[in-house]
Structures are given as C-alpha cells and as structure tokens.
Amino acid sequence: xxxxxxxxxxxxxxxxxxxxxxxxxxxxxxxxxxxxxxxxxxxxxxxxxxxxxxxxxxxxxxxxxxxxxxxxxxxxxxxxxxxxxxxxxxxxxxxxxxxxxxxxxxxxxxxxxxxxxxxxxxxxxxxxxxxxxxxxxxxxxxxxxxxxxxxxxxxxxxxxxxxxxxxxxxxxxxxxxxxxxxxxxxxxxxxxxxxxxxxxxxxxxxxxxxxxxxxxxxxxxxxxxxxxxxxxxxxxxxxxxxxxxxxxxxxxxxxxxxxxxxxxxxxxxxxxxxxxxxxxxxxxxxxxxxxxxxxxxxxxxxxxxxxxxxxxxxxxxxxxxxxxxxxxxxxxxxxxxxxxxxxxxxxxxxxxxxxxxxxxxxxxxxxxxxxxxxxxxxxxxxxx
Amino acid sequence: xxxxxxxxxxxxxxxxxxxxxxxxxxxxxxxxxxxxxxxxxxxxxxxxxxxxxxxxxxxxxxxxxxxxxxxxxxxxxxxxxxxxxxxxxxxxxxxxxxxxxxxxxxxxxxxxxxxxxxxxxxxxxxxxxxxxxxxxxxxxxxxxxxxxxxxxxxxxxxxxxxxxxxxxxxxxxxxxxxxxxxxxxxxxxxxxxxxxxxxxxxxxxxxxxxxxxxxxxxxxxxxxxxxxxxxxxxxxxxxxxxxxxxxxxxxxxxxxxxxxxxxxxxxxxxxxxxxxxxxxxxxxxxxxxxxxxxxxxxxxxxxxxxxxxxxxxxxxxxxxxxxxxxxxxxxxxxxxxxxxxxxxxxxxxxxxxxxxxxxxxxxxxxxxxxxxxxxxxxxxxxxx
Numbered sequence: 001x002x003x004x005x006x007x008x009x010x011x012x013x014x015x016x017x018x019x020x021x022x023x024x025x026x027x028x029x030x031x032x033x034x035x036x037x038x039x040x041x042x043x044x045x046x047x048x049x050x051x052x053x054x055x056x057x058x059x060x061x062x063x064x065x066x067x068x069x070x071x072x073x074x075x076x077x078x079x080x081x082x083x084x085x086x087x088x089x090x091x092x093x094x095x096x097x098x099x100x101x102x103x104x105x106x107x108x109x110x111x112x113x114x115x116x117x118x119x120x121x122x123x124x125x126x127x128x129x130x131x132x133x134x135x136x137x138x139x140x141x142x143x144x145x146x147x148x149x150x151x152x153x154x155x156x157x158x159x160x161x162x163x164x165x166x167x168x169x170x171x172x173x174x175x176x177x178x179x180x181x182x183x184x185x186x187x188x189x190x191x192x193x194x195x196x197x198x199x200x201x202x203x204x205x206x207x208x209x210x211x212x213x214x215x216x217x218x219x220x221x222x223x224x225x226x227x228x229x230x231x232x233x234x235x236x237x238x239x240x241x242x243x244x245x246x247x248x249x250x251x252x253x254x255x256x257x258x259x260x261x262x263x264x265x266x267x268x269x270x271x272x273x274x275x276x277x278x279x280x281x282x283x284x285x286x287x288x289x290x291x292x293x294x295x296x297x298x299x300x301x302x303x304x305x306x307x308x309x310x311x312x313x314x315x316x317x318x319x320x321x322x323x324x325x326x327x328x329x330x331x332x333x334x335x336x337x338x339x340x341x342x343x344x345x346x347x348x349x350x351x352x353x354x355x356x357x358x359x360x361x362x363x364x365x366x367x368x369x370x371x372x373x374x375x376x377x378x379x380x381x382x383x384x
Numbered sequence: 385x386x387x388x389x390x391x392x393x394x395x396x397x398x399x400x401x402x403x404x405x406x407x408x409x410x411x412x413x414x415x416x417x418x419x420x421x422x423x424x425x426x427x428x429x430x431x432x433x434x435x436x437x438x439x440x441x442x443x444x445x446x447x448x449x450x451x452x453x454x455x456x457x458x459x460x461x462x463x464x465x466x467x468x469x470x471x472x473x474x475x476x477x478x479x480x481x482x483x484x485x486x487x488x489x490x491x492x493x494x495x496x497x498x499x500x501x502x503x504x505x506x507x508x509x510x511x512x513x514x515x516x517x518x519x520x521x522x523x524x525x526x527x528x529x530x531x532x533x534x535x536x537x538x539x540x541x542x543x544x545x546x547x548x549x550x551x552x553x554x555x556x557x558x559x560x561x562x563x564x565x566x567x568x569x570x571x572x573x574x575x576x577x578x579x580x581x582x583x584x585x586x587x588x589x590x591x592x593x594x595x596x597x598x599x600x601x602x603x604x605x606x607x608x609x610x611x612x613x614x615x616x617x618x619x620x621x622x623x624x625x626x627x628x629x630x631x632x633x634x635x636x637x638x639x640x641x642x643x644x645x646x647x648x649x650x651x652x653x654x655x656x657x658x659x660x661x662x663x664x665x666x667x668x669x670x671x672x673x674x675x676x677x678x679x680x681x682x683x684x685x686x687x688x689x690x691x692x693x694x695x696x697x698x699x700x701x702x703x704x705x706x707x708x709x710x711x712x713x714x715x716x717x718x719x720x721x722x723x724x725x726x727x728x729x730x731x732x733x734x735x736x737x738x739x740x741x742x743x744x745x746x747x748x749x750x751x752x753x754x755x756x757x758x759x760x761x762x763x764x765x766x767x768x
Contacts, residue, residue: 045708049715052700074683074708081684082704090700299458300465316436316474320466324429324458331433331715 009188009215010247018362020239020266023353026062026247028094028146029186030086033061035247035268036356038254038349039096040342041276043069045079045089048276049331049338052091058311058339059346062094062146064271067139068103071131072122076142084144084184096271097145099136099178101152101192102220102252113170116177117151133174137181145187149218150178152192157226164196168205179212188215190249193238196221197230202237216247219267223253228377232261239266256285256348257372260365263352275345279338282326286344289371293337298323311343312336393572393599394631402746404623404650407737410446410631412478412530413570414470417445419631419652420740422638422733423480424726425660427453429463429473432660433715433722436475442695442723443730446478446530448655451523452487455515456506460526468528468568480655481529483520483562485536485576486604486636497537497554500561517558521565529571533602534562536576541610548580552589563596572599574633577622580605581614586621600631603651607637612761616645623650640669640732641756644749647736659725664718666710669728673755677721682707695727696720 014023024035040047040055042063047055055063065085070076079088085095104111104118111120117132136151152171155164171194183189191209195201209217219238222231235250239262242248247269250262254272262270275285282294286306293305304314305322313322313336325333355364398407408419424431424439426447431439439447449469454460463472469479488495488502495504501516520535536555539548555578567573575593579585593601603622606615619634623646626632631653634646638656646654659669666678670690677689688698689706697706697720709717739748 044712044714045705046714046716051696051716051720053696073712074704078683078704078708082686082702088702088705090705299462302466312435312437318466318472320458320462321429321472321474324462328428328457330428330430331718332430332435334715335719336435 010245012245014356015244016356016361017359019264019365021263021356021361022244022266022268023356024247024268026094028062028188030092030094030146031061033094034353036259036263036349036352037062037269038259038345039064039269039271040345041066041271041273042089042091042095043273044073045070045085047342048273049279049335050276050342052089054339055091055342056093058342059350060093060342062096063091065095065097065143065145066100066103067097067136067143068100068107068131070143071100071129071139072124076139080142084142086144094146095143096147096249096269097140097143097149098251099140099149099151100131101136101149102154104131105154105156106224113153117174133177134181137178137183141182141184141187144184147188147190147216148183150175150189150191150214152194152220154221154224155194155196157196157221157224159196161198161201164198164201167196168194168201172205172208175209176212179214190214190216190218190247192218192220192251193242194221195234195237197226197234199233199237202234203241206238206241210241210243214246216249217242218249218251218269220251222250223255223258227379228258231258232265232377235262235267236265242266254345255372256345257369259348260352260368260372263356264361264365275341276338279341280334282333282337283341284337285341287371293319293323294326295323305337305340306344309340309343311340313340313343394629396629398740399628400740400745401743403648403749405647405740405745406628406650406652407740408631408652410478412446412572414476414478414530415445417478418737420643420647420733420736421446421653422643422729423448423653423655424729425450425655425657426473426475426479427657428457429454429469431726432657433663433719434660434726436473438723439475439726440477442726443734444477444726446480447475449479449481449527449529450484450487451481451520451527452484452491452515454527455484455513455523456508460523464526468526470528478530479527480531480633480653481524481527481533482635483524483533483535484515485520485533486538488515489538489540490608501535501558517561518565521562521567525566525568525571528568531572531574531600532567533574534559534576534598536578536604538605538608539578539580541580541605541608543580545582545585548582548585551580552578552585556589556592559593560596563598574598574600574602574631576602576604576635577626578605579618579621581610581618583617583621586618587625590622590625594625594627598630600633601626602633602635602653604635606634607639607642611763612642615642616649616761619646619651620649626650638729639756640729641753643732644736644752644756647740648745648749659729660722663722663725666717666721668721669725671728671755677703677707678710679707689721689724690728693724693727695724697724697727 140148191214249269301319524532575598633653685703
C-alpha cells in the first residue's frame with residue numbers, strides 16, 4: 001500500500017509493505033524534516049559539546065530543547081528578550097520543545113501535584129516553582145519552538161493500575177487545558193499518550209487525544225526503567241490507535257534497536273541523550289556495536305574510531321589519539337567522540353529511511369537486531 | 385636600517401627604525417612562520433578545547449608541544465610508533481617542542497639534580513623518572529618537532545647569585561651535551577639563555593651559547609613570579625647579546641603588554657597558556673582589555689563577546705548566550721570563548737607585524753600600553 005498523503009504539515013510519503021514503518025516529511029516553520037528522524041538533545045540551549053555548525057555538517061534536521069532546564073537557566077524572559085531559542089543559540093533549523101513534565105516528575109522527589117500543575121523544587125537552588133498546562137505552554141510560546149508538547153504527568157514504573165488510571169485522566173485534562181492556550185506563530189502542537197504498561201489505558205488515552213485533534217502525537221512514559229519487552233509493548237500500545245496521517249514521536253527513546261522496533265510499529269521521531277552522553281564516558285558507537293575507546297587495547301591503534309566512517313573525527317584521528325585525549329581529560333576528546341557518535345546516529349537514521357524507501361526495511365531491521373541484540377532483549381531498559 | 389637577510393632557515397625581513405622590533409620569516413620542515421609569532425600551547429598533544437581545523441581557521445602557523453607531558457602520557461614510544469607528533473595529533477604545520485626542563489623543575493619539589501640530568505616524580509602517579517640532555521633530545525627526536533629546545537635548568541625566583549652562577553654553568557654544560565645528540569630530519573635546535581635577574585650572567589650565557597652556534601635562541605626563566613620590571617629587564621638582558629640573524633624566542637611569556645615590550649627589545653617568538661586558560665575561567669580578551677563574560681551585567685547583552693570581531697564565536701553568538709553556556713558549564717561555552725581569545729591573540733600578532741611593516745610599531749606599542757597598563761607596570765608577574 002504505497003500512497004502519497006499530505007495532511008497539514010506532515011506528508012506521509014510511504015508505508016512499508018511488511019511492517020508499520022513509514023517514510024514521512026514534516027514541514028515546519030524553520031525547515032523540512034525527513035522521518036524517521038533522530039533529534040539530538042540540546043538540554044540547556046546547547047547539544048552537549050557540539051556547535052550549530054557541527055550539527056549542520058552532521059546533517060541534523062531538528063533538535064530538542066528542554067523547557068524545564070531553560071526555565072531554570074537562563075530563564076524564559078532572557079531567551080524571549082533575546083529573540084527566542086533559535087536566535088539565542090544560533091540554530092536556524094527546527095526545534096521541538098518538551099513541556100517540562102518529565103523533568104518535574106523525574107528530577108523532583110519533593111513535587112506536589114495540584115489540579116492545574118505541579119509545585120516543585122529547582123534542582124539547582126531548591127527554589128519552589130510551579131509548572132502546569134498554562135505555564136508550560138507560555139514557556140514554549142516564548143521559546144518559539146517549531147513543535148510544542150503538552151504538559152503531561154509521567155507516571156513512575158512500576159505503578160498500580162489505579163494510580164495509572166488517575167494519572168492518565170490528569171494528563172488528558174491537562175492536554176485539553178494546554179490546547180486552549182495560545183501558541184507561537186506556526187508552532188505545531190503534539191499530544192502525549194500515557195498509560196504505562198496498561199494497554200487499555202494507552203488506547204483510551206490515544207483515542208481521547210485524537211478526539212481533541214493535535215498536529216502530532218507522542219508516546220510518553222517509556223524507557224523509564226521497565227524491561228525491554230514491556231517498553232516495546234508500551235510503544236506498540238501507544239502508537240496503535242493514533243491517526244496514520246499525523247507524525248508520531250516516541251519520547252526519550254534512543255537505543256538503536258528500540259528505535260528500529262518502534263519504527264516497525266509506526267514511529268516517526270525520536271530523541272535521546274545517549275549519543276552525546278556515552279561519548280563523555282568514552283564509548284563509541286559503530287556499525288558493529290559499541291566499545292570503550294579508553295581501553296588499553298587501543299593505545300597503539302592507528303585505525304579511526306570506526307573504519308570507513310566519514311565523520312571529521314574518523315577522517316583525521318586515530319583511536320590511539322582519541323583514547324589519549326579521553327584519558328588525559330582533554331575537551332577535544334569528548335568533542336571528537338561526540339561528533340562521531342552523532343554522525344553514527346544520524347547515519348543510522350539515513351540508512352533506515354533508505355531501507356524503507358527501497359522496500360527492504362524488514363531485512364535491514366533483522367540485520368540490525370543480529371548486531372544490536374545478539375543475546376535477545378535487555379532485561380531492563382538501558383541494561384544489556 | 386632596513387635590510388634583507390637570510391641565514392639558514394630564518395629570514396630577517398626588516399628591523400624597526402626606532403626600537404629593536406624585527407619582522408622575520410622562519411622556514412621550517414612543516415611550513416613557513418611569520419614573526420613576531422604567538423605559538424598556542426598544545427600541552428598534551430591538543431591545544432585545549434581547539435581542534436586542528438580551528439587552529440588553521442584562526443591562522444595559527446606554529447604550535448608548541450610539551451616534552452614532559454607527552455613523555456608521561458601517552459608516552460614517547462606510542463607517539464613515535466604512530467608516526468610522530470604531527471601525525472598523532474593531525475597537525476601538519478610546524479611544532480616547537482620544549483625540553484621538559486621547566487616542568488621537571490616547576491612541577492616537582494622532589495626532584496634531584498644529577499650531573500647528567502634530573503631525577504623527578506611523575507605528577508600523575510609519582511613514578512620516579514629521569515630526564516637529562518640525552519633523554520630530552522631523544523624524546524624531541526622521536527616526536528619529530530620542527531624546533532627542539534635544549535634541556536636547561538630553570539632556576540627559581542628569587543635565588544642567590546651564587547646559586548644562579550652554578551645553575552647557568554649547568555645549563556651551558558647541558559646545552560653542549562644536547563648539541564652532541566642526533567636530531568630528527570630538518571629539526572632546528574635552539575639554545576636557552578638563563579641567568580635570572582643577573583645581567584652579567586645573562587650576557588655570559590648568551591655569549592657561550594652563541595659560541596656553540598644554535599639555529600635560534602630563547603630567553604628562559606622569565607615570568608616565574610618576578611615583578612614586571614625585573615622580568616622585562618631579564619628579557620632585555622637575555623636578548624641583547626644574541627646574534628641578530630637568528631630567531632629569538634621568549635619562553636612562556638604571553639601577556640600582550642609583555643610581548644610588545646619584548647618585541648621592542650628584539651624578540652620574535654612567544655608561547656603561553658593564557659588565552660586558552662583564561663577562557664576556561666570565563667574571561668574574554670578584547671581590544672579594549674579583558675572582562676569576565678560570566679558577569680550578571682551581560683545576561684541580556686545581545687552584543688558579541690567583542691564588537692567588530694570576525695571570529696566564529698562573535699559572528700554567531702551573543703555575550704548573553706556565551707555567559708549562559710559558561711554558567712551552566714556547557715563545553716561549548718569554553719570552546720567558543722577559547723576560539724575568540726585565540727583569535728584575539730593571533731590578530732594582535734598580525735597587527736604587530738603590520739605595525740612593524742608600516743614603520744609605526746612604536747606608536748602602536750604606545751597605544752597598546754595605554755590600554756594594557758593604564759596604571760603602570762604590574763607589581764608581580766601575572767598580577768595587575
């Protein structure tokens with residue numbers, strides 16, 4: 001079933017014959033984004049260790065900004081008075097902002113949930129702050145992102161079904177409240193499907209959000225510590241009842257295997273701190289898997305971090321040199337490895353799109369799985 | 385007295401009419417260096433926070449590598465087996481290496497001076513090591529630098545004249561021993577004038593080194609904690625009796641005012657960690673002086689770090705953004721400010737060369753002094 005659909009700002013270019021994978025194109029205020037897409041995370045108005053020119057050179061088409069972190073530092077008013085997030089960080093391609101909901105729940109054990117939002121303590125100085133549908137939308141409006149997200153409750157894993165039901169009700173109520181708020185010019189607005197591991201809740205949430213009618217939909221509350229099979233079922237449950245003509249974003253998920261499985265179930269967008277974070281810990285991603293570049297085995301290794309790779313790091317430096325820089329804690333070590341890892345990630349997505357375009361996604365997916373999960377699924381998210 | 389001299393690898397292109405300033409050109413194995421020149425310091429085979437492509441874009445024509453640090457990590461054998469320092473760090477322009485003498489004396493309070501070198505403890509793991517004329521030359525040969533330095537004793541400040549006399553004798557003996565050692569292909573070799581604050585000793589040292597006949601000469605043992613007037617006199621004493629047709633390098637000195645005064649006394653080359661180090665502390669250099677970018681005064685400042693500056697940082701980002709990055713400890717903050725500071729330094733040297741070429745060095749020098757030392761000399765090196 002190949003077809004050409006264009007609904008608003010999302011073109012569904014192709015649907016895979018054998019899986020739920022799709023090829024799409026998002027038309028946003030600051031540019032065009034081919035999907036499936038990986039969005040590098042620019043938490044504090046900076047993708048860690050990378051500059052805008054690096055991201056452009058690497059081919060990043062959209063990045064993510066964190067409402068919670070930007071609200072705390074430098075503060076919304078500062079970014080707004082300096083012309084918005086794009087101008088502030090000198091990035092002229094699209095930006096998606098989250099709503100701060102995830103951080104308010106995950107970084108705060110002193111938060112207090114009220115009817116219209118959450119009272120929480122700043123993780124910087126402990127100051128008491130409040131974030132709810134109204135506030136989260138105001139911040140995202142001020143930041144001027146291309147895509148804003150609803151303010152939701154991210155429930156913990158595990159939690160009781162009773163808690164989950166009440167939590168999803170709150171998420172839906174807040175979604176409706178967010179929907180009433182004004183938005184920045186041309187800003188798209190995505191709803192978030194919650195429901196934890198409870199399939200019926202995921203379905204209910206997806207159906208009610210669709211009834212409100214967002215520009216796109218996300219699956220939230222995955223990759224929060226649950227086993228991998230539970231996570232993948234959560235993604236599947238979250239995606240199943242969403243309208244096919246809208247973009248679908250799986251939040252915070254960036255493991256290559258998990259992204260592939262999510263795309264096979266109809267996901268279009270991802271974000272994750274993995275490629276930048278593991279670079280800071282000295283781990284390199286390659287086509288054949290990940291490895292620690294700091295290892296003594298590489299001290300005389302003249303090969304690039306990944307043979308055949310075309311990134312700036314691999315074109316110019318040896319594994320032995322990168323290992324040395326990491327071991328003596330030179331900033332350039334982290335930077336060069338971040339460049340490589342981000343290149344690998346964005347290449348991986350380009351290969352994925354190509355596989356869908358060439359009707360061989362399922363074969364490609366199996367090849368990836370053989371490398372990425374030689375011993376089956378992970379027992380817990382983030383653990384192998 | 386304008387003239388054109390070429391002796392070996394150094395062309396003396398011009399001598400200033402009113403001061404000792406000179407315009408020169410060094411022809412080295414890996415390229416041409418216009419003097420006066422500032423050499424960014426690549427201590428651990430990396431100029432901190434900068435990549436080779438940054439240095440090329442900034443117009444750095446030569447950098448410095450530290451024998452002591454490279455000897456400890458990753459170790460000479462590793463760099464040698466990977467094809468030498470240029471290949472290891474992917475830098476194809478000239479490199480000058482120091483001999484490790486300065487670090488062996490300044491980073492070690494447990495060193496023990498023997499007839500043929502110094503026994504010292506690694507500042508990393510305390511391992512007992514030995515560095516002398518033979519070893520220092522072997523390391524620099526293995527690194528394959530364009531210019532190697534003699535292994536000298538860097539005497540402390542203050543010290544007695546008696547100690548200074550014995551120290552200079554040792555430096556001269558070691559210089560002669562170094563001179564007997566083999567060198568890398570096309571590697572130039574510079575002697576180092578020591579003598580502390582004792583003019584007669586500086587003269588004696590310069591004359592004896594000249595009699596040995598090096599490719600160039602350096603003034604060492606300045607900027608080690610002495611008052612600025614003592615330092616400048618030390619530079620003057622060190623330079624005065626050196627042959628005019630050879631390049632002259634003032635080691636470890638990189639304060640802009642002090643470089644200008646040294647050039648006025650005939651210096652051609654400088655190195656210093658200042659531009660990279662102060663960037664890590666959040667200080668920006670500008671034409672009008674230095675200032676802390678982290679200051680609250682800049683939180684809404686849309687101007688670049690330095691107005692009119694053409695570096696990547698100033699072309700793309702505001703003071704408010706750089707301040708934010710520094711305050712939230714993003715790597716990009718340090719990097720962008722390092723790029724700016726290095727640009728300012730290399731611009732400063734370009735302006736200096738232009739002033740000499742246009743016969744207005746002395747006027748330029750006075751304008752600089754009015755900005756850099758509005759209240760006269762510093763009481764101690766490094767303090768204003």
